[in-house]
Amino acid sequence: MFGLKACLSGGLLLLGAAVTEAKYIVPGARWRDTDGNLVNAHAGSVVLDNGKFWWFGEYKVQGQEEGGGVSVYSSPDLATWTYHGLALEPVNGHPYIAPEMIIQRPKVVYSESTGQYHMWWHADNSSYGLLLQGFATADTIEGPYSFVDATAPLGNWSQDFGMFTDYKDGRTYALYSNGDRREGRDVYLTSYNKEVTGLDEVVYRFDKFDLEAPTILQTDKSYYALMSHKTGYRPNNVVAFRADRLSGPWSQPWIVAPLNTRTFNSQSGFTLRIKGNRKTTYLYLGDQWDSNSLWESRYIWLPITIDDAKKTLEVEWHDVYDLDVKSGKWQPIQGREYLAIDAKTSGNAFKQEANFASRGTIVTGIEGNDSTVTFSGIQGTGKPQWVSFYYQNTDDMGFGDQPGGSPDRIGGSWQLRRIASVVVNGNAENVETLYQRDTHKGIILSTPLQLTLEKGSRNTITVGGLFNGFHYKGADIDRIVVYPPEN
Structure with missing residues (x-):
């Protein structure tokens, strides 16, 4: 067997009776571990080992981009995460894993031949001048992992890195884009040797699509490869390819999420196939990068719908959903909507016609504490509840105090986000911060906060603006959705 055990990277996850029911998964929320700290595992991968999920990712230090x-982390349900520290720790003065070096997109697989866990990643320097793949090993899945080598795969460049294990024969493959230079805009699919200690041959090359962040998802009949366009930390429309065999031929790419949502402001990175005892579920594990504070970038984990007969794949948005990893079944949680057309505005905030918005109206002009929108009559339970704020952020249109103007203009820049204040029941001493990523003209997306509302229907939620480096404006508000508590 090629790297096959109870855990499969990017492949089939077989669930045992020891795995418990999942709590809610909330894409784009602040995910916290069992100690209450923010989960810090970016551009990572998830494997299953002895009935427990293990999540490996880039550890981002505040004020430091790389290193x-x-x-x-480990979890019984893909929702409750326990931190186990650093599986691979930087070493001062090391030529490849020093704090100033790049350690990106780590992937882990078990090697039957060596009896060890193998970690691979994109290894580089701060100028992306090395373009190598790093390799480390450990005797236990949580590590610590010991550095072995950093090499050029079969003599090629290697940038964004992915890994896939075929659940039918257990063989493991590497996926990697080979640099940003004109002659290096391909993505390689390359098989590992039996020991998963090195690559042996290129199985397929995705030519000249200029893509990165590759991952492969396998069904009983097809292989699907998901990849992102090269726009740095700015999100874009992720695409998918399909094939009957890894060696191809592969289809033309298509966009996997509604156009201009930029894949719900996320970048591809990994996929899971969870075969429960009642249903097989596929998950898209994306990153919602925040270049202003990479350490707090969010995670966008969403269900994937696949129709092998039609040869289609689509990533579905749900604010809140419940996944039972034992059965493999998931269901969206239903919330109660409160529309901006029914809310009260103050100051310069006003209701404006918008044929794409709820009942044709959106609230704009939200600035600081003087110009706000307040939703009233909100039903609460007295327990923490998820609240999704649906908004439009048209910073891609450009405005006077934004250097460079719009990214849709020549020489334009990307503002990335607005920041809003959220106050419950007028308690100005307890202000929550809501990050509202750029959407596009006429595109409404949502971002969640967990709020505690008083029991009953006399709650209010007020949205204002906070300073984000350019202005005090919040995004335009369409509606909010209040979800029931988890317990």
Whole structure:
């Protein structure tokens, strides 16, 4: 067997009776571990080992873009995460894993031949001048992992890195884009040797699509490869390819989420196939990068719908959903909507016609504490509840105090986000911060906060603006959705 055990990277996850029911998964929320700290595992991968999920990702240090090492978390349900420290720790003065070096997109697989866990990643320097793949090993899945080598795969460049294990024969493959230079805009699919200690041959090359962040998802009949366009930390429309065999031929790419949502402001990175005892579920594990504070970038984990007969794949948005990893079944949680057309505005905030908005109206002009929108009559339970704020952020249109103007203009820049204040029941001493990523003209997306509302229907939620480096404006508000508590 090629790297096959109870855990499969990017492949089939077989669930045992020890795995418990999942709590809610809330894409784009602040995910916290069992100690209450923010989960810090970016651009990572998830594997299953002895009935427990293990999540490896880039550890981002506040104020430092790279070099934090690789963190590891465990979970029984893909929703409750326990931190186990750094699986791969930076070493001062090391030529490849020093704090100033790049350790990106870590992936882990078990090697039957060596009896060890193998970690691979994109290894580089701060100028992306090395373009190598790093390799480390450990005797236990949580590590610590010991550095072995950093090499050029079969003599090629290697940038964004992915890994896939075929659940039918257990063989493991590497996926990697080979640089940003004109002659290096391909993505390679390359098989590992039996020991998963090195690559042996290129199975397929995706030519000249200029893509990165690759991952492969396998069904009983097809293989689907998901990849992102090269726009740095700015999100874009992720695309998918399909094939009957890994060696191809592969289809033309298509966009996997509604156009201009930029894949719900996320970048592809990994996919899971969870075969429960009642249903097989596929998950898209994306990153919602925040270049202003990479350490707090969010995670966008969403269900994937696949129709092998029609040869289609689509990533579905749900604010809140419940996944039972034992059965493999998931269901969206239903919330109660409160529309901006029914809310009260103050100051310069006003209701404006918008044929794409709820009942044709959106609230704009939300600035600081003087110009706000307040939703009233909100039903609460007295327990923490998720509230999704549906908004439009048209910073891609450009405005006077934004240097460079719009990214849709020549020489334009990307503002990335607005920041809003959220106050419950007029308690100005307890202000929550809501990050509202750029959407596009006429595109409404949502972002969640967990709020505690008093029991009953006399709650209010007020949205204002906070300073984000350019202005005090919040995004335009369409509606909010209040969800029931988890317990």
